[in-house]
Amino acid sequence: xxxxxGAIALAGMMLTASDARAFDETKYPDWSxxxxxxxxxxxxxxxxxxxxxxxxxxxxxxxAIYEANLADQAAGGQGTxxxxxxxxxxxxxxxxxxxxxxxxxxxxxxxxxxxxxSMVRRIFTDGRDWPENTEPSFMGYSIGKWIDTxxxxxxxxxxxxxxxxxxxxxxxxxxxxxxxxxxxxxxxxIYLDNADPNILRDEVTTIDNALTxxxxxxxxxxxxxxxxxxxxxxxxxxxHVRIGKExxxxxxxxxxxxxxxxxxxxxxxYFEQARK
Amino acid sequence: xxxxxxxxxxxxxxxxxxxxSGAPAFDDAKYPDLRGQWIRVAxxxxxxxxxxxxxxxGQQAPLTPxxxAVFEANLADLAAGGEGLWPGYxxxxxxxxxxxxxxxxxxxxxxxxVTYILIDHIHDSHRRIYTDGRAWPEDVEPAYVGYSLGxxxxxxxxxxxxxxxxxxxxxxxxxxxxxxxxxxxxDNKTVVKERLYLDKANPNLLRNEITVIDNALTxxxxxxxxxxxxxxxxxxxxxxxxxxxxxHVRIGKExxxxxxxxxxxxxxxxxxxxxxxYFNRPKK
Numbered sequence: 001x002x003x004x005x006g007a008i009a010l011a012g013m014m015l016t017a018s019d020a021r022a023f024d025e026t027k028y029p030d031w032s033x034x035x036x037x038x039x040x041x042x043x044x045x046x047x048x049x050x051x052x053x054x055x056x057x058x059x060x061x062x063x064a065i066y067e068a069n070l071a072d073q074a075a076g077g078q079g080t081x082x083x084x085x086x087x088x089x090x091x092x093x094x095x096x097x098x099x100x101x102x103x104x105x106x107x108x109x110x111x112x113x114x115x116x117x118s119m120v121r122r123i124f125t126d127g128r129d130w131p132e133n134t135e136p137s138f139m140g141y142s143i144g145k146w147i148d149t150x151x152x153x154x155x156x157x158x159x160x161x162x163x164x165x166x167x168x169x170x171x172x173x174x175x176x177x178x179x180x181x182x183x184x185x186x187x188x189x190i191y192l193d194n195a196d197p198n199i200l201r202d203e204v205t206t207i208d209n210a211l212t213x214x215x216x217x218x219x220x221x222x223x224x225x226x227x228x229x230x231x232x233x234x235x236x237x238x239x240h241v242r243i244g245k246e247x248x249x250x251x252x253x254x255x256x257x258x259x260x261x262x263x264x265x266x267x268x269x270y271f272e273q274a275r276k
Numbered sequence: 277x278x279x280x281x282x283x284x285x286x287x288x289x290x291x292x293x294x295x296x297s298g299a300p301a302f303d304d305a306k307y308p309d310l311r312g313q314w315i316r317v318a319x320x321x322x323x324x325x326x327x328x329x330x331x332x333x334g335q336q337a338p339l340t341p342x343x344x345a346v347f348e349a350n351l352a353d354l355a356a357g358g359e360g361l362w363p364g365y366x367x368x369x370x371x372x373x374x375x376x377x378x379x380x381x382x383x384x385x386x387x388x389x390v391t392y393i394l395i396d397h398i399h400d401s402h403r404r405i406y407t408d409g410r411a412w413p414e415d416v417e418p419a420y421v422g423y424s425l426g427x428x429x430x431x432x433x434x435x436x437x438x439x440x441x442x443x444x445x446x447x448x449x450x451x452x453x454x455x456x457x458x459x460x461x462x463d464n465k466t467v468v469k470e471r472l473y474l475d476k477a478n479p480n481l482l483r484n485e486i487t488v489i490d491n492a493l494t495x496x497x498x499x500x501x502x503x504x505x506x507x508x509x510x511x512x513x514x515x516x517x518x519x520x521x522x523x524h525v526r527i528g529k530e531x532x533x534x535x536x537x538x539x540x541x542x543x544x545x546x547x548x549x550x551x552x553x554y555f556n557r558p559k560k
Contacts, residue, residue: 023304085519086367086519087517087519087520088515088517104385104387104392106385111385111392111394113392113394113401113402115402118401118402119401120394120396120401120402122513128510131510131512134512135512135514135515137514137515138515138517139515166515228417229402229404230417230419231417231419231420231421231448233368233369233420234519235366235367235368235398235518235519236368241525241527243525243534243538243539243540244534244537244538244539245538250527250528251554253528254527254528254529255527255528255550255551255552255553255554256527256550256551256552256554256555257554257555258554258555263555264555265552265555266539266540266550266552267539267540268539268540268549269539270535270539270540270541270542271540271541271542271547271548271549
């Protein structure tokens with residue numbers, strides 16, 4: 001009996017010694033390294049369709065908005081793609097992973113660092129509820145839950161829900177629009193491929209008032225084990241200039257130039273006033 | 277009976293030993309607790325690089341005569357309505373070492389091989405400080421955040437790390453120390469050394485002793501920055517998107533403003549309007 005008590009006491013001491021903040025990473029999947037879009041895959045939202053050919057379940061109203069956007073882009077405009085002025089892609093577009101991504105798993109939060117515009121996603125897995133007053137953001141507010149689908153004592157799926165998003169946003173550079181009410185909800189199931197642990201899948205379901213039904217696409221990422229991280233600074237070489245509601249371009253020799261055929265120059269009324 | 281109890285005891289102990297030590301668990305008790313949200317400690321208003329001294333010449337940066345003249349010209353440009361040498365006006369990142377002023381709150385994630393410093397400001401979010409013992413790589417693409425190697429130190433010998441020493445190289449420009457345009461050398465050979473540690477008397481105060489070695493300086497310049505930990509267990513992280521509401525427009529080498537009603541306007545007195553030659557080509 002005394003030996004049993006002694007063992008329990010020893011076990012208690014061991015728990016105390018190791019308790020604390022020790023993070024048992026063997027409970028979580030290994031998502032370390034750098035995740036990139038698969039070779040040959042573009043930046044379009046639905047990679048199962050060619051660029052600009054996605055079968056998005058848009059409402060009639062938003063189909064018309066998308067058509068007008070395509071016409072504007074064909075004329076040299078930016079349509080409903082808002083990122084030309086270097087605002088973040090936001091969710092769900094950030095998961096196109098235009099530049100590589102790193103995932104850092106900790107028990108209470110999973111960080112996703114996406115090199116383009118240094119976008120950061122914090123996915124809280126500490127059991128919190130939706131906060132009452134949170135400023136909307138392009139990346140939104142994400143709550144996640146780890147699931148052990150195989151019952152093997154190790155988590156294998158991260159389920160994420162993202163709300164509280166800010167706009168303007170589109171699904172990709174084609175200008176495929178999300179609703180301007182910004183009531184988007186994004187649900188994700190993220191997991192390693194069963195056959196190849198160097199492939200990460202993200203089943204992304206977008207619920208949005210521009211859509212007639214939830215739209216699910218699967219994004220795939222390939223792992224690079226010893227990565228090189230390259231900074232991607234949009235503002236550094238951005239040739240787009242927005243003045244009022246018009247987009248212009250900067251020429252290679254540093255002059256303002258039209259982005260569209262026949263585009264009028266900017267109104268310089270404040271320069272004329274300054275001269276008087 | 278005692279024999280069976282002894283076996284049970286041994287089995288329980290062995291099971292717990294395996295459960296607690298068999299895995300490659302990351303024992304973060306070896307590292308200082310840097311979790312939470314860190315907010316700069318500095319006088320109110322636009323922060324200076326050295327928070328303990330006034331902005332501008334009051335910083336007493338040990339500039340070379342050449343870079344004193346550069347700074348003087350920058351101040352004259354600012355006084356005339358220009359943007360001087362601060363790259364942040366058109367949303368380019370401050371880079372190292374200015375980013376450690378923490379214009380927005382800081383999060384630090386400590387893992388054995390790398391420490392991440394995330395700052396939600398412009399595009400300076402991701403510092404990776406490699407603590408895996410690697411040497412400087414031969415080919416590094418310069419970056420505004422630079423390339424950082426770190427080493428953990430147990431300075432008081434209590435078996436727990438207390439100081440992270442960092443060296444950062446391969447930094448890209450243009451950069452300045454703060455919004456006054458206090459310049460770093462254009463050759464971008466800057467080396468930044470840091471000692472990051474918790475205050476011994478107050479674990480909610482983080483210190484960063486920053487030594488800047490730069491060819492615009494006559495000697496290394498040492499500045500200590502402090503950050504206080506947000507007491508909230510669930511601090512709010514706000515997105516700061518510079519490009520969203522930036523009213524500065526750069527066209528060629530000139531900077532202009534956007535008026536509230538969406539028109540281009542001069543930033544300086546008597547500034548000529550932009551050259552619209554590409555709009556004025558005669559129709560053929």
